[in-house]
Amino acid sequence: GAVVSQHPSWVICKSGTSVKIECRSLDFQATTMFWYRQFPKQSLMLMATSNEGSKATYEQGVEKDKFLINHASLTLSTLTVTSAHPEDSSFYICSAPSGRGRNSPLHFGNGTRLTVT
Amino acid sequence: DAKTTQPPSMDCAEGRAANLPCNHSTISGNEYVYWYRQIHSQGPQYIIHGLKNNETNEMASLIITEDRKSSTLILPHATLRDTAVYYCIVRVRGTASKLTFGTGTRLQVTL
Numbered sequence: 001g002a003v004v005s006q007h008p009s010w011v012i013c014k015s016g017t018s019v020k021i022e023c024r025s026l027d028f029q030a031t032t033m034f035w036y037r038q039f040p041k042q043s044l045m046l047m048a049t050s051n052e053g054s055k056a057t058y059e060q061g062v063e064k065d066k067f068l069i070n071h072a073s074l075t076l077s078t079l080t081v082t083s084a085h086p087e088d089s090s091f092y093i094c095s096a097p098s099g100r101g102r103n104s105p106l107h108f109g110n111g112t113r114l115t116v117t
Numbered sequence: 118d119a120k121t122t123q124p125p126s127m128d129c130a131e132g133r134a135a136n137l138p139c140n141h142s143t144i145s146g147n148e149y150v151y152w153y154r155q156i157h158s159q160g161p162q163y164i165i166h167g168l169k170n171n172e173t174n175e176m177a178s179l180i181i182t183e184d185r186k187s188s189t190l191i192l193p194h195a196t197l198r199d200t201a202v203y204y205c206i207v208r209v210r211g212t213a214s215k216l217t218f219g220t221g222t223r224l225q226v227t228l
Contacts, residue, residue: 044161
């Protein structure tokens with residue numbers, strides 16, 4: 001089945017530093033990828049839609065200058081949390097449609113747990 | 118996307134069928150019903166989706182009412198590993214269409 005790989009699975013960083021999270025589609029190409037964030041005991045919230053070859057589309061309230069998204073190829077999207085602060089600590093999850101047909105389901109990575117100290 | 122309503126939690130005995138309901142009374146004709154589950158500290162896992170016909174795969178069955186205003190996900194023989202939060206989501210047709218998650222149903226499978 002379609003596999004989405006995320007790296008790293010967890011990261012701890014100091015306040016003020018930047019962290020890059022990678023999302024790869026392993027056996028299919030994805031022109032679109034989605035980035036979600038999940039705080040403890042809450043549901044997933046869509047942050048942005050990553051588009052290969054064009055700018056990402058951000059959801060209302062998500063700072064595009066803080067959460068930089070680069071969809072470098074048809075199999076790789078990256079999310080960089082710039083100048084991270086403790087309130088950015090969260091579970092970040094990417095997803096991509098598997099591409100097998102117009103109604104192919106989204107498949108998710110296993111997430112990256114970010115802790116900012 | 119149409120909103121969905123699910124019970125916040127359910128219990129099920131291991132080996133029994135787990136029937137998880139979902140209301141989506143404002144669903145549009147071009148929206149599919151998707152089910153995902155999330156086991157603690159993992160990314161969501163796709164289970165099944167459908168438009169208007171009942172669907173079955175190796176994981177579950179999806180029963181959609183004739184008026185499409187509600188659906189039921191059935192796990193025929195629940196195991197402890199099925200303990201998770203189950204999300205019912207309606208999604209517009211198209212691969213670039215996003216998923217909007219609600220609060221889901223926390224299913225606890227017990228011995």
